[in-house]
Amino acid sequence: MSDGLIAARIKVRREALGFTQDGVTKLLGFSDRQTLSAIENGDRRxxxxxxxxxxxxxxxxxxxxxxxxLLAGVGRFSWRxxxxxxxxxADYEEHAGRLIALYRALGAELGRRPPLLRQALGLSKASSYEEAMxxxxxFAEEFGLGPVPSRRLAxxxxxxxxxxxxxxxxLRGVSxxxxxxxxxxxxxxxxQEVAGRRHYDLAHELFHILTWDAMPPDHLEDTVAAPKxxxxxxxxxxxxAVLMPSSVIAPFGPWADLADDALVSRLNDTAEALGVSASALRWRLVAAGMLTKGRAKTVDENALRNNxxxxxxxxxxxxxxxxxxxxVTQAVDEGLISARKVAGLLDMPLDDVVDAFAAQGVAFDPGL
Known part of the structure; x- marks a missing residue:
């Protein structure tokens, strides 16, 4: 455990309790507040x-x-x-944090270095929706997501x-x-969400990762609240736009001249092929200028349900x-952590860990 993480957790815990540095200084018996400040800043062990x-x-x-x-003191979440x-x-956030902390800690033990430079979008709250699109x-073009971006995004x-x-x-309700x-x-x-929802959430959260410093997202995003x-x-x-770039959806057209039934059928079939929802595709076509808003509103939402x-x-x-x-498997193989410890952190029976990793094409040997 690094001194920096201990320092961060001391500060986070103090602030969570509503204690001032002066108050904690007195309770600890330090001679002055600067001692505590130096500890919290990582300048004193x-x-x-x-x-x-x-x-x-x-x-x-x-x-x-x-x-x-644990991610206490360093990890910040934004939940859909x-x-x-x-x-x-809050309980689930602690569990999720353990998964991320496990990856982070074992990566450090194995000498895995994080990217030297982080990618970021040049957007801010003042940016227009057109600029976001x-x-x-x-992004889809420069990272070569191809004709079905949802397949390659992760x-x-x-x-x-x-x-x-x-x-x-x-948890039910968390996407x-x-x-x-x-x-x-x-x-x-x-x-456990349908494919279209999973892919959309992945692209949505990517935006937050790439703009976190410029516009940190709220801790909680209510996915049914309006307005957003x-x-x-x-x-x-x-x-x-990531999942349905204009260059990808245009060849499925023309859209504007289709009869009502044909438009519904084309929306459903195209959405299914792209791994998105037909409703999302409809409004993406409007944003891309391939379908008018008036025509889009004539489409029965029920006809697009489940594509x-x-x-x-x-x-x-x-x-x-x-x-x-x-x-994780490499760390276990090299003796950096036990298989049972991994199972405990994942909150899974050991046999289930073996099965889950096998589904990813990774042979996990618990060594029992």
Whole structure:
């Protein structure tokens, strides 16, 4: 555990309790506030006896300050959710944080370096929706997402941008999340959502990762609330353009001259082929100038539900991701962590971890 993380957790815990530096200085028995300030800034190390005293004063177990598999003090989440009780979400955030912290800690042990430079979009809250769409189009082109961008997006995020992407069994009501750390970015997607929703959430959270410093997202985004905030609307426009660039959707046209039934059929078939929702495609066509808003409004929303297909059980992608499974497996193979410890952090039976990693094409040997 680095001194920097201990320092960050001391500061976060103090602020969470509403304690001032002066107040904690007195409780700890330091001669002046500058001592505590130096500790919180990482300029002075904390002795073992002082750390025990911090745990007492800040009413936290020692593991809160020393556990490398926590994100307390450094990780910031933004959740796409609807109606999830605050305490349940807080508990799940701790679990999700452990997945990311596991990857971060083992990566450091294995000498994996984060990207030297982070990619960022040149957008701000003052940017127009058109500028966000242009950025999405350019992203799809410059990163070579191809004729079906949804198929390659996660791969590009992981391999080209160094973003950890994890498919998870999230709480009901949670569709996805972005997490920003000083040395790592991560996106979590609820794998139980339909494919179109998963892909859209992935592109939406990518926007937040690429604009975090310029316009940090809210901790909670209500996916059913209206109207949306400006940052979320910018993210929506970027995501739609990433998944449905003009160069990709234009060849499926012309759209404007189709009869009503033919338009519905074309929307559903095209959306299914692109891994998006037909409703999202309809409004993307309007934004791209390929369909008028008036004509789009004449399309029955019910006819686009489930892309015109009969509802079927969601075919969920495998848990986690291949890079995650490969790194954890390498760490176990090299004796940096035990298989049982991994299973405990993932909150899964050991056999289920073996199966989950196998689904990613990674042979995980618990060594039992």
């Amino acid at each position: 904390v002795s073992a006896s002082e750390l025990v005293r911090f745990a007492e004063v800040l009413a936290a177990p020692l593991t809160y300050f020393t556990d490398p598999f 959710q609807a109606g999830v009780p605050p305490q349940k979400l 242009v950025a999405g189009e350019r 791969e590009v995020m992981q391999d080209r941008l160094g973003i950890l992407v994890l498919m998870v069994d999230a 996805g999340a972005a997490c920003h750390l000083p040395e790592l970015d991560a996106v979590l997607i609820n794998r 905030g400006r940052v979320e609307q910018l993210a929506d426009n970027f995501a739609a 015109g297909r009969k509802p079927v059980a969601v075919e969920a992608p495998p848990l986690f991701s291949r890079p995650f499974a490969e790194l």
